[in-house]
Amino acid sequence: MNWNKQYALRSYLRSSMWLVPLAAYVVSLALIRVLGRVDDWLDWSWNWVLEIPAAQSALEVFIAAMLSFIVFTFSSLLVAIQVASAQLTPRIIATTLLRDNTIRFVVALFVLTLAFNLGVLARTQMKIPYLLFTIAFVLSGASVAAFLYLIDYAARLLRPVSIVWRLGEDGLSVLQDVYPVRIEGAHHPSPPMPRLGPADREIAHQGKSAIVLAVDLDTVRKEAERTDGVIEFAHRVGDFVATDEPLFLMHGGAIAADDRLLRSAVAFGPERTIEQDATFAFRVIVDIAVKALSSAINDPTTAVLSIDQLHRLLRAVGRRHLHDDIIRSADGKTRVVFRTPNWEDFVALSCREIRLYGVSNFQVARRLRAMLENLLRTLPEARLPALREELELLDQALDRLAMLPQDLALARTADLQGLGAALRT
Known part of the structure; x- marks a missing residue:
């Protein structure tokens, strides 16, 4: 898989709300099978015996509660997100809210508990699997506590002070990644940009018109070293690039660079993301x-x-x-702009x-x-x-x-x- 596709996949996984609950559903199916066999082997029961109809009624109540939690959680969060984005900015949806792990894992707990309770109810026909029933009871209690916590958490999360603080934290992380070297002592300005002259060849953007999200600079540098030339990236992260616009400007030996490899080193998307975009x-x-x-x-x-x-x-x-906009090789030669x-x-x-x-x-x-x-x-x-x-x-x-x-x-x-x-x- 090309680097830009790997980047797009990682970015999608970080900002997708549904994947963790889906994984929880798969885990619940495995738990039912494994714990069901353990329950058959232990043949464990409480000191007092439940009637099958009573156990089924309790499980049905648990299932109804989980369905209510899931529906209420998603509907209320959608409304809250829309209100918050209207009052603050729509860009907080992708940059902050959809990447919140607390919301993901609480919803995953609801889905896991729902699927587990359904599996326990299906097994409670001829006898009561007491181990499974006990775990279902514990999971349902934990879900109630998580639901109450989520209400408080979401109310705090959507406050303006919480949103801007999270954005500040994310911004600091990006600054540390993009500009890792701190100034120690006197600060000396960056050397002037070398005069490269007109490009000997251009590599155009052939995909859909989109925004530059990130660039694999290591791949670009290695390709410039291989061809003993200079490769200039014609845009900055966050720029909109139309189809057939110049993407790379090749100087010197870089005219022999692999077009396909360089295009795969640039990730595009419909909107800016925070990972490599310092501003x-x-x-x-x-x-x-x-x-x-x-x-x-x-x-x-x-x-x-x-x-x-x-x-x-x-x-x-x-x-x-x-950055002084120049990436050099080990021998000090300019390789990438x-x-x-x-x-x-x-x-x-x-x-x-x-x-x-x-x-x-x-x-x-x-x-x-x-x-x-x-x-x-x-x-x-x-x-x-x-x-x-x-x-x-x-x-x-x-x-x-x-x-x-x-x-x-x-x-x-x-x-x-x-x-x-x-x-x-």
């Missing part, structure tokens, strides 16, 4: 903040919570060596839209200033010009507002809480 977590958090600042929702506190996570992510990426976001991209993405839509709100203006001033004090010198520019733009935007002098002074005060705990120097 996507920023994008989703900014979308949540912008929607919260819309006149239809008017929830600046959610925007402040979003800026909290952007502050956290900018602090992390600002302390890491960003693969462009990634630079520091200015991260800063502009985190600040510009929120400032545009929220500068007139005290909470947003104060929290945005607190973030920029904190980063100016704590990040290396090379990161400061972009932050100073954003702080200057924030001041200019505030100057253009028709505010009373007292309100303008309030809006110019840094506050990590938005409005309520101004920073004092």
Whole structure:
């Protein structure tokens, strides 16, 4: 299987809700057969004997309860997800909610218990299999407890603070993978991009028009080394690529590279994912903040919570060596050109839209200033010009507002809480 198909399969498995409950159903069938034989061998019974009709009635109650749990869980989660996506952003469905393992395993427990109880009921015709009946009773009790826990868990999960915190956690993980080297001591800027000149050959995208999700850089580098040339990836992760657009630009000996191998090293999909896309977590958090600042929702506190996570992510990426867009071989020769976001991209993405839509709100203006001033004090010198520019733009935007002098002074005060705990120097 090609790398891009393996990537697509892994991504589908991570974001599919139905696979774990299906596996639980298969496990329940195996448990019924194995434990049924153990029950026949032990011939175990309780100190008191149940009547067969009573045991069947109890199992029927268990089965009805499991069906109710499954139907209620899926219907209520679908409604809750739709409401949350409408108030926050639709992108949280694929990036956060469908990948939640707690929901998967609770639903899997319901399915396993339902199938197990059905199997026990089928065996409770001539006699009561007491071992199976006891396990069915325990599983049903555990399912009731899990159902109550799921209600509380889902209510907490769908809160804006929980969503943006999870996005922040996911964003940190991606930043650590894409930019693994932390800045130690003085930060030196990346060397300039070498002049490659016009491409000697192009490899076009032959599949459906889609978005670049990930690239197998190891395969691309090895192919460039094999041909003793330079391979330039014409796009960035997260870009939309139309059919027949250039995908790779070949320089020097790379004109002899295997087209099919290079195309298989790029994974495409209908929407951006968070795995290799360093800016996507920023994008989703900014979308949540912008929607919260819309006149239809008017929830600046959610925007402040979003800026909290952007502050956290900018602090992390600002302390890491960003790629210089060049991947070299062991002997130092340029082999692959693969462009990634630079520091200015991260800063502009985190600040510009929120400032545009929220500068007139005290909470947003104060929290945005607190973030920029904190980063100016704590990040290396090379990161400061972009932050100073954003702080200057924030001041200019505030100057253009028709505010009373007292309100303008309030809006110019840094506050990590938005409005309520101004920073004092």
